[in-house]
Amino acid sequence: MKVLLEDQRATELFAADLAELLKEGDVLALSGDLGTGKSTLSRALLRHLAADPHLEVPSPTFTLVQTYDLTRMPVAHFDLYRIEEPEELEELGLDEYLETGVALIEWPEMGDPSYWPEALDLKLIEGTEPDTREITLTANSESWQNRLDRLAARRALLKDAGWIDAEREHVQGDASMRTYFRLHKEGETVVFMDSPPTGPEPLLPSGKTYGETVHRAKDVTAFFAIGNALAEQGFRVPKRLAADPENGLALLEDFGDQIITENGEAVKERYELAIDDIARLHSCDWKTELHADGKTHQLKPCDFEVLITEADLYLQWYLPYANGKPATEQESKDYVEAWKDLLEPVLQSKPTLLLRDYHSPNIMWLPEETGLNKLGLIDYQDAMVGPAAYDVASLVYDARVDMPEDLQEHLLQRYCDLARKNKPIFDEMAFRNAVAVLALQRNAKILGAFVRLDKQLGKPKYMEMLPRIRNYVRQCFAQLGEVNLKPMFNVILSSKETRQSDS
Template sequence: MKVFLEDQRATELFAADLAELLTEGDVLALSGDLGTGKSTLSRALLRHLAANPHLEVPSPTFTLLQTYDLPRLPVAHLDLYRIEEPEELEELGLDEYLENGVALIEWPEMGDPSYWPEALDLKLTEGTEPDTREIILTANSESWTNRLQRLAVRRALLQKTGWMDAEREHVQGDASMRTYFRLHKNGETVVFMDSPPAGPAPLLPSGKTYGETVHRAKDVTAFFAIGNALSDHGFRVPKRLAADPDHGLALLEDFGDQIITENGEAVKERYELAIDEIARLHSCKWKTELQADGKTHQLKPCDFEVLITEAELYLQWYLPHATGKPVTEQQHQDYVEAWKELLEPVLQSEPTLLLRDYHSPNIMWLPEESGLNKLGLIDYQDAMMGPAAYDVASLIYDARVDMPEDLQEHLLQRYCNLARKYQPIFDEMAFRKFVAVLALQRNAKILGAFVRLDKQLGKPKYMKMLPRIRSYVRQCFAQLGEVKLKPMFNVILLSNKTG
């Protein structure tokens, strides 16, 4: 891949684009003559990762190594120009830095490339005009080959839409493969979304992948189609400003950073609007075939296979983590049968649009708007048709927020009062039980998913939420009473842990 950069600012913006692709264990090997811009690119990349345009980035020419403990990724910045023997790399401890961070290596030719066989090589040269540069990027791994392809299509969309010279700002994403960054230009901002198609995944005994079984979106069509349907019914979703649907890219209206919580705490007035919003959504009639970009997206049913496959994450990941013992086949059979008993009446309720992740990070607060338009919806691409209680449970048993029980009850009663207005027949007692059942199912899934993120994918930050989720599990069983499923959660229910 060859990139032409017309000036220093273009080099700095390219560095920000490259920084958005970095992950643990990456090595960037920057070669080129003196004055070709290696330090400029390194400095800009570090400042983008630090979200600090004024970060001091001294040259490691004499120290050989400079380290940065940055919030997103620790970075080791090396300059090997003065290294005398390649073996000195062992003394620098490069392997240790790569366990959970990345390395930027200037003058890599002075070292031993066998230490970084899968590095991304960047060869910088001066261009034909003053201040211009050319960079040739060479991938030495399938991962970098794929990421360079993403880099090329991202920059092509930026160029096409006139946003190439905009400042980049990283936006914290979710636990999925989607990534986001904000673009600033002439007082305007937009959000760049990269939603790559789902890649290969292990097969379950059913012969389908986990994503296929639980109806996760395969590509960006689902996001656009469901967004269109929500907008048609008057719900506030980000406007699509430009897109490359074939590659899963879009420029979206920027809803800002405010959500329905403030300083990590639930704001009652905002949550009341969120309950009003979901009650109105459940009162609408929804088509199951939705359109976007000439393609049809089918809303799939939230059935027992979906819910048990999600709930089994608790058995597969959380229970072995908590007990130190593998789950037996008999435990698995008992678990599935107990869930069947609980979920059967829930799944007989009238299906509606189920947004699936209707909780604080995905409900934006738009204070300049009025009424229900104060809420902006995002992250709805995995929506299904299913029981209304699911999204209510998702909101009031939010894994990321300590929800006081009196606020939970207030919101649940508010929903029930609205449901009676919208529905000719509404069984409040049954609905309350359904909310408890689905809150338990969601939190069982989340317990397993968060342990998996830590153990398998090296993302430990989600583990700090486990005490809150365990508390929600106890709340659910307090409402459900003595059900067959209860013994499978004794590791939580009988624990002396307060969380």
């Protein structure tokens, strides 16, 4: 891959684009003659990762290595110009840095490439015009080749949309493979979304993958199609400003950073609007065949197979973590049968559009708008059709914030009052029971998913939320009483943990 960099600013923006692709264990081998811009690119890359345009980035020419303990990932900046033997790399601790972070190596030709066989090679040369530079990127691994292909697609969309010269700002993503960054230009901002197609997954005993079984979106068509349907019904979703659907890329309206929580606490008035919004959504008629960019997306049913597959994450990941041993075959059978008893009545209710992750990170607060337009919806690509109680459970038992029980009851009653107005017959007792059952199912899934994110994917931050989720599990059983599923959760119910935010 070759890129012409027209000036120093173009080099700095390219460095920001490259920084958005970095992962732990990466090596960037940066070569080029003196004055070709290696320091400019290195400095810009580090400043973008640090989210600090004024970060001091001294040259490691004399120290040989300069380290940066950044929030997103640690970076070690090497300059090998002065080393005499490649073996000195071992003394500099290259292997140690690559266990948790990224190595940026200038003058790699002075070292030994066998130390970084899968590095991304970058070579800078002067361009034919003054101040221009040409950078050639060579991938030495399939991972880097795939990322360079996405880098080319990203930059092509930015150029076509007129945003290639905008400042880049990293935006914290979610637990999925999607990534985001914000673009700033002439007082305007947009959000760049990269939603790659799902990669290969291991098969479950059913012969399907987890994603197929629980109806996770395979590509960006679902996001666009469901967004179109929501917008047609008057719900506030980000406008699509430009897109490359084939590559899962889009420039979207920027809803800002405010959500329905503030300083980590639930804001009552905002949650009331969220309940009003989801009640209106559940009162609408929805088609199950949706369209975007000439493609069709079929909304799938939230059935027992979906719910038990999700709930099984508790059995597969959380229970072994908590008990120190896996569940037995008999316990697994009892677990499934107990969930059947609880879920079958719930699944008899009339299905509606189910957003699936209707909680604070996905409900943006737009203070300049009025009425229900103060709420902006995002992250709805995995929507299904199923029981309305699921979305209410997602909100009332918000995984990302401590929800006071009086606020939970207030919101639940508010929804019931609205549902009674929208439906000729509304069984409040059955609905409340369904909320408790689906809240338990959802939090069982979350417990397992968060342990998996830590143990399998190296994302420990989600473990901090486990006390809150365990507290929600206790609340659910307090409402459901003596049900057959209860013994499987004794490891939580017998705990003396009392505070939601204990760690």
